[in-house]
Amino acid sequence: MTNSDTLHKQDPTLTAAWNKLTDHFQDMKDVSMAKMFAEDSKRAKDFALELEEVLFLDYSKNLINGKTMALLSDLAEELDLKDGIDKMFAGKLINETEGRAVLHTALRAPRSAHIEVYGENVVPKVQEVLARMKDFVGLFDDKKWKGYTGKDITDFVNIGIGGSDLGPVMVCEALTPFHHPDRKVHFVSNVDGAHIEQTLAALDPETTLFIIASKTFTTIETMTNAHSAREWFLEGASQNDVKKHFVALSTNIDAAVAFGIGEENIFEFWDWVGGRYSLSSAIGLSILVAIGADHFSGLLSGMHWMDNHFRSAPPLENIPVVLALLGIWYSNFHGCETEAILPYDQNLRYLPSYLQQASMESNGKMVTRAGSEVSYETGSIIWGDAGTNSQHSFFQLLHQGTRLIPCDFLLPAIPNHSLDHHHTLLAANAFAQCEALMTGKSADQVKLELAQSGKTDEAMDQLLPFKVFDGNRPSNMILLKRLTPFSLGAIIAMYEHKIFVQGYIWNIFSFDQFGVELGKALAKDLAPELTGSAKSEMHDASTNQLVAKFKSLKSN
Numbered sequence: 001m002t003n004s005d006t007l008h009k010q011d012p013t014l015t016a017a018w019n020k021l022t023d024h025f026q027d028m029k030d031v032s033m034a035k036m037f038a039e040d041s042k043r044a045k046d047f048a049l050e051l052e053e054v055l056f057l058d059y060s061k062n063l064i065n066g067k068t069m070a071l072l073s074d075l076a077e078e079l080d081l082k083d084g085i086d087k088m089f090a091g092k093l094i095n096e097t098e099g100r101a102v103l104h105t106a107l108r109a110p111r112s113a114h115i116e117v118y119g120e121n122v123v124p125k126v127q128e129v130l131a132r133m134k135d136f137v138g139l140f141d142d143k144k145w146k147g148y149t150g151k152d153i154t155d156f157v158n159i160g161i162g163g164s165d166l167g168p169v170m171v172c173e174a175l176t177p178f179h180h181p182d183r184k185v186h187f188v189s190n191v192d193g194a195h196i197e198q199t200l201a202a203l204d205p206e207t208t209l210f211i212i213a214s215k216t217f218t219t220i221e222t223m224t225n226a227h228s229a230r231e232w233f234l235e236g237a238s239q240n241d242v243k244k245h246f247v248a249l250s251t252n253i254d255a256a257v258a259f260g261i262g263e264e265n266i267f268e269f270w271d272w273v274g275g276r277y278s279l280s281s282a283i284g285l286s287i288l289v290a291i292g293a294d295h296f297s298g299l300l301s302g303m304h305w306m307d308n309h310f311r312s313a314p315p316l317e318n319i320p321v322v323l324a325l326l327g328i329w330y331s332n333f334h335g336c337e338t339e340a341i342l343p344y345d346q347n348l349r350y351l352p353s354y355l356q357q358a359s360m361e362s363n364g365k366m367v368t369r370a371g372s373e374v375s376y377e378t379g380s381i382i383w384g385d386a387g388t389n390s391q392h393s394f395f396q397l398l399h400q401g402t403r404l405i406p407c408d409f410l411l412p413a414i415p416n417h418s419l420d421h422h423h424t425l426l427a428a429n430a431f432a433q434c435e436a437l438m439t440g441k442s443a444d445q446v447k448l449e450l451a452q453s454g455k456t457d458e459a460m461d462q463l464l465p466f467k468v469f470d471g472n473r474p475s476n477m478i479l480l481k482r483l484t485p486f487s488l489g490a491i492i493a494m495y496e497h498k499i500f501v502q503g504y505i506w507n508i509f510s511f512d513q514f515g516v517e518l519g520k521a522l523a524k525d526l527a528p529e530l531t532g533s534a535k536s537e538m539h540d541a542s543t544n545q546l547v548a549k550f551k552s553l554k555s556n
């Protein structure tokens with residue numbers, strides 16, 4: 001591997017652009033967005049991007065001006081972001097710590113594409129697995145796949161966790177209106193026995209098929225749930241019937257075969273697909289089952305469409321790049337610690353948790369690509385929930401708390417339901433919240449309102465500080481024409497690429513996750529101690545005490 005195959009290892013804080021941004025921040029830290037709007041009639045237009053009536057981004061309600069965006073774009077150019085993007089799409093081994101390429105984009109590339117990893121064009125094998133997945137689902141469309149007693153399969157249970165769960169869960173929920181009417185998809189992820197027990201309680205083994213989704217086929221939670229599912233199934237069926245009720249999505253074919261799954265029922269993917277970037281691989285089988293082949297193709301097309309945009313658009317016309325640069329502006333210059341994701345669409349309610357993993361597992365790193373500790377903040381804390389429910393829970397802190405929290409609002413213009421008056425209210429709330437975050441409420445406005453409500457001067461003075469909203473709080477509005485498989489695919493790829501750009505600029509490796517290993521290893525040691533078969537006292541005093549207390553509570 002030569003240096004030209006890897007990502008540059010440049011400290012962003014040593015660039016001229018970063019220094020200029022540091023100075024520029026002094027001019028910008030107290031600016032008023034409302035004033036900037038009043039002074040510039042073109043502001044809303046200048047800070048908006050539209051992609052073919054599918055997706056419209058309004059980022060004008062941010063603490064930025066033209067110079068901010070120009071300097072942020074200079075930062076991307078000085079660090080040669082284009083080179084990083086090209087290397088990712090070209091299949092270079094940019095996941096250096098694991099010696100792997102990062103090629104989720106190849107999973108949705110057209111049949112005609114040619115993308116090499118280790119000297120081999122991977123597109124034909126991607127297409128082959130995709131065709132097998134579609135054929136598999138076709139068997140249910142045509143009612144040709146029967147359970148061990150000859151009945152049709154009606155329920156599919158995806159057993160997986162993390163990247164083998166969160167993406168499919170989010171997409172299946174988001175695309176509920178597109179679901180096949182005869183198929184119900186369930187998800188079991190947690191090793192907490194309640195998850196599988198409660199899921200299976202409502203199911204019939206004769207009509208249930210399990211999809212064991214695990215890249216490694218060794219993850220303890222997934223394997224424990226898979227074994228419990230098989231035991232439940234074998235209460236009435238025989239070992240030979242397992243093949244009709246269990247399929248696997250994995251890179252570890254041998255382990256899936258050893259579990260009893262027929263080789264023809266294993267859908268493969270590859271080490272260059274990261275878990276949290278795998279929903280467009282075989283890991284998306286549960287999605288395909290839920291929405292059918294045509295809609296699954298729509299999802300992949302939307303992702304590919306966004307991949308092309310990301311690959312070709314100049315920085316300030318490039319939606320993922322703009323979102324990433326805004327995040328860096330808030331994180332590294334304004335000192336913001338978190339970002340809120342606020343979908344105004346009930347079916348998108350799992351988007352925040354999906355993005356939480358995608359972003360925090362990717363960019364929660366404190367070591368640079370050169371192996372030294374970073375001297376600046378990296379990955380933001382991602383959180384959020386669907387509107388309007390969230391307005392009645394945490395929005396208070398967004399409006400009047402002490403912290404500055406940049407927000408992404410997402411809203412489809414056309415709903416996937418027939419209650420248009422509900423949708424009008426939903427949209428009005430989304431726009432109103434963005435507006436309120438920016439404009440706030442001045443002391444004069446509050447005084448006027450209090451006077452009109454007949455308050456005395458004394459009561460007004462007392463209430464005034466509590467009722468003033470400073471405003472000037474930033475947000476992006478991502479407006480979709482409609483939430484469809486295609487536009488959802490575009491949104492997912494948009495955020496995937498935002499995460500890539502941020503990790504690239506922060507000079508960290510976004511595609512490994514060593515931080516999750518330690519706890520996993522400790523849990524392996526601890527499990528036998530909890531059942532009494534191994535001696536505790538091996539840990540710190542607090543852990544030893546908790547193990548002892550847990551055992552005594554359980555035995556009493």
Ligand code: G6Q
Pocket residue numbers: 161162163164213214215216217218219222274275276277361513
């Ligand atoms: C994602 C992570 C992680 C992974 C799960 C499940 O990027 O690597 O969330 O997806 O730990 O792993 P398996 O698919 O191997 O079971």
